[in-house]
Amino acid sequence: MAPVTGTAHDTAATAPSGEGGAAPARRSGARDLAAAERRRERRSRRYQRRSRWYRRDVRWSPYAFVAPFFLFFAAFGLFPLLYTGWASLHRVELTAPTDMEWVGLRNFARLLEDEFFWNALKNTFTIGVISTVPQLLIALGIAHLLNYKLRGSMFFRVAALTPYATSVAAATLVFVLMFGRDYGMINWALGLAGIGPVDWQNGAWTSQIAVSTIVVWRWTGYNALIYLAAMQAVPNDLYESAALDGASRWQQFVHVTIPSLRPTILFTCVVSTIGATQLFGEPLLFNGGGGATGGADHQFQTLGLYLYEQGWVNLHLGRASAIAWTMFLILLLIGAVNWLLVRRLRKSA
């Protein structure tokens, strides 16, 4: 900035004096004054301009910086959300996506009587519970262990995170082989213990346990690291005073660690619930060649799978959109319940 102002200043100074050469001498003093005045004015105007710029900069730049996210969100989040809502009020087929026929709320109304929808909702709920609960409990335990001074703690932390970095497809394929009826490793191990071969895929509970296992395997380490980070922020003197009061390790864990972790636990609960509601890849791939049916009896067809089956196998975009919006509303409901819970907890605390 400095050199530019310098030049501007020079030209501003020379211009009047060049003019002054031709003018009568006695008025030169007044003219000098006027010129100085003008100069000051210009400078202050420049300052004003600059400070206006500065103010604008401070005021608007943050928006510019966050704009890319919101532009992307508008294009890939908000627009699809709204368009899906619009499509859910129509009869639309993938064979002619622009050919929309208004049907009002019919797509939603029929979901109420759609036994496949209720089945999917029920499966999503049960798989969600049997995957999220053990997952968070195990994560808490692992985090507690990792929080001790360990040799090679970095190694264990990275190891805890590796399942998370594995692709769903690769992990699920391995689990399909492990849960195989005829040549699966798990049935082999059960066989050693004298338990007959289990047809994991075809049983309602067995298939849901198998799908949940994949979810637990993939996400436990991730949650453990989140808990670990929170645990390391717990002040050490709390433990020291607890120890002085004669609290055992277990009592310390229950009465110091858990209460300090409360907001983190709530956070992981919310994130896991959202993940469980949208569960898709694991049950899809667990079905091997069966596609989106979720097993012969739809026994592990989740809402995500049913949505996919309606939209991309049966080609009914309108019906699929209605399922998508229902899922969204369910998530909003879960969010509201969670918010109420948090408020209650805070008040009680």
Add this chain to the structure above:
Amino acid sequence: MRRTVILAVVAALGAGLLAGCAEDGEETAGGSAGDGGGGKGRTTITVGVFGAFGLKEAGLYDEYMKLNKHIEIKQTSIERNENYYPQLLTHLGTGSGLADIQAVEVNNIAEITATQADKLVDLGGTEGVSKDAFLPWKWAQATSRDGKTVGLGTDIGPQGICYRKDLFAKAGLPTDREAVGRLWAGDWDKYLAAGRQFKAKAPKGTAFVDSASGIMAAVTGSSAKRFYDENGEVVYKTNPAVKEAWDVAAAFATEGLTGRLQQFTPAWDQGYANGTFATVSCPAWMLGYIQDKSGAAGKGKWDVAPAPKPSNWGGSFLIVPKAGRNTTEAAKLAAWLTAPEQQAKLFEKRGSFPSAKAAYALPAVSGATHDYFGGAPIGEIFSRAAEGIPVTIVGPKDLVIAQNLADIGMLQVDQKGRSSEEGWKAAVKAIDNALDQ
């Protein structure tokens, strides 16, 4: 320093992301501008296929590029048709992202012909395309009501019965393919009877067939009317041919003659590797799959005999979307790829059986044998099957109906021990839900 590194990483990631998008866009947009693409004034033609379609693998693209120096052919492939087909529909709907030539599976061709014909080039009049060269029913399947032929047939799936000689010998059944063919010639019930015979003396841990739904597909493929009638009405619920197929397949399941497997799953592959079933209805295109999955351990053990009745399972078409950049050149290429000579080459290299009946007389087809299957004269076996296949009526939702019958209904009977009636009811309920818009 640290900030610079972070900035550099962010920039690199951003650039990568953008490049990824750009590359993808160009790929799906065909990358087929006459002036761009190949450079040196060459025209790029893109071909979109699913799975290992075979055209490229059989060297047909290379041959065409050698014959036509100004053409460059690029192929994009999506592994599974269930992912490929919805994407193709989306691209046809928006008129962008299409390859110059697209493959279509036979279960989808009726829907494409009925709903997308106005977006496709009529290939019937393309130079070098002769209606008489094709099997009449294959030609008819891709011809719309107003007489536009929007797809040219590539292969069909005439079926035989692939069987394991070693298991047949142990169970006291004949192993010679003529004698095996005579066991069940002309009637699927005789095939069921052979299964009972096998079960009586079956080697431990083996079953007569892989799955019940494989049989259902084979039997439905041997009748002209399956899920739709001539007027385009869904009739599978009342069609006696479907009922027969269902009953035969369900009998296999309830009598314990199947390996209780689901086709095209890892468990099915393991069944091949471990030799746990003695027979499987095999369209011509499945021979390569069986060879892959049975591997060296199965060498010299497999053979192939004619099926009880001529039957078709699978096959494909090539279509040329009007929204492509080089529809004229693309139509020429599609015509060449589906000409009898090229179909014969595809059969020789990949086992995809020609839909051009003019190819059957060519020595590459008529004299073809398969080493892995005991030197079986597959050209002769499958040609005879192909000529006996009835003119099947195809309908827009064939795939959905077939899939739910197999993966819901028959799977319940085969793997969950449900009764035939329960399985049928479950399948009908799922199909009703799927067909209702």
